[in-house]
Amino acid sequence: MQHVVNLVVLSSLYCLICCGYVLIYRSSRILNLAHGEFMALGGYFIFTVSMGIVSKPIPSFLVACVFSLGLGFFVYFFLMKFMAGESIFAAVLATIALGILLRGLTTLIWTSQLWYPLQYLGLENASHQLIGDAMISTFGIMKVLSAVLLCACLFFFLKFTKWGLRMRAVGENPLLASQRGIALHKYYALSWGIGAFGVGIAGMIQACDSGLDPGMFVIGLKAFPVVLVGGLDSLKGVIPGALIVAAAEIFAINYISPQASEVAPFAVLLLMLLIRPWGLFGTKEELERV
């Protein structure tokens, strides 16, 4: 029972991380290799806000969310926009460079010490008893709730709003979309903003749940297995992808060794690449097989 609860909590964390990731890939075809750093920055935002600006929980979360959103826009307008005419290859290399830059900046500003933003927020991370003898922490519940909320919002946004429709159009065919009068840069920037926002929330809740140090970006790297299992361009693939990867990880922790849990997601990734490289829900034509 406890394993099931852990599985749900971990997979909702992965869901939070990967929704934004898929959105960025869908609209701009760029693998964002700095996604893990975005996540760590989300955690540091809530830490700084709670310490320096407002220490009430809800306003500080909102302010930190705005910061995360701003980070995405900032990155797009000051870096990725310049890579627009270049090859995707160069753009991906630029995200690698951005990642190392952000990692350096975070340790420069916040040092590599372990912080607990929770103590500044005045909240407690109590554990609750569920049916049976399974335990779940408050922020575990938060993870599940916000993942469900984010997925639902994104689904609604992409399916039923005008902006969502345009974003899908941009992702499908940027040339035609821009000819129909869609401002490409606006929608690219929006996807980067939402991407950073989603992963930022993941970072904030994770920071509250188990502390904050620069090593957090490694959790963000596990986004790759998740999105690849689900299909790189498929938003609905994120949920099964997250479940499969989380299941592999929890299995490895319990039955092999804690060290193995670090590699389990990547073993899944490799397996998926061999069997079904376009993922569970990804479009096959999308890949242009060689």
Place this chain on the structure above:
Amino acid sequence: MAFASGYFKTTYESDLSLVETRSRWVCLVALIVGLTVLPILASAFVLDLANQVLLALIGSIALMLLTGYAGQISLGHAGLIAAGAFTTAILYKELGAPIWITFPASALTGAVLGFTFGLPSLRLKGLYLALSTLALHFIVAYAGAEYETQRGFATGVIVDPPSLGPITIQDPRLWYYVLCFLDILLVIFALNLVRSRMGRAWMAIRDRDVAAEALGIKLSFYKLSAFMISSVLTSIAGCLFAYYRGFVSVEAFSLLMTIQYVAMVIIGGLGSILGAILGAIFVVLLPYIIESVVKVFHVSTRLTTYMFSINHVMFGLIMIVFLVLEPSGLVGIWIRIRNYFILWPFKHKTLGDR
């Protein structure tokens, strides 16, 4: 191609030669003399730096062949170096194997890993190699860590200096000459490789894979060969790394190391062996340059504790600046400067550069 205009190739030999003009011969001889004399004049610190550059150069050329010529991004470079280093360390620790066994064994490990991890990505276009090599990094790191804990080498494995016959390679000067020799062999190999059928096929795939396939280039074969050659060379670098440091531990092979190698090929200039050399020199020396700048300006001593993160930031910034403003890297800058002086006082551009 030549240093001055008015140079024409009239024979097949001159068309095939690696060193084309007399002035280039002069430069080459000067370079070789400089390389030979360096360890006699240099201090121990400079010699260690030179050795680090020479070690990094192997990995950097390997990555240049893969990224710069074949156009595939690899994020598993540190993993491959670790694989070579751990092969060496394990063979040495468990069997007491000498270097003439560990060296080819590391190369073999590289070939096997290159084959297995190259396979999934070659069926697909795009950036799939980046993802599968990221998996490679974590799996090798896990295997290394598992070996360390199982055998009780919690901090790392100690490797004694290698001996070739009666000679033990321990003196930094001797290391310098050995590495120099290997690097020169490697540079000649790489220069010849990229102008052979294989190298041209790689460049065709990099530039437009559909067109390359239409010309009859087997994409899967050439992509896999690029990744395998690159990973063999990288594992050999790992083997030498283990012997040079005398110590192998998983912590040394972090993702940062991968990014350093990626930085070398970007900063040096993608698609040029000279770029790999310049990039390796630049990236290895950068932390020391930053440190000495900090010392010269007497910035508060508090800053020195942040040296590590300052290096991160500088790497990121410089990579971004090169990607956005000068995609052809240090080589591009060098060629522009050179052409300016060749053509002076005229200003028109040369047709074929480099």
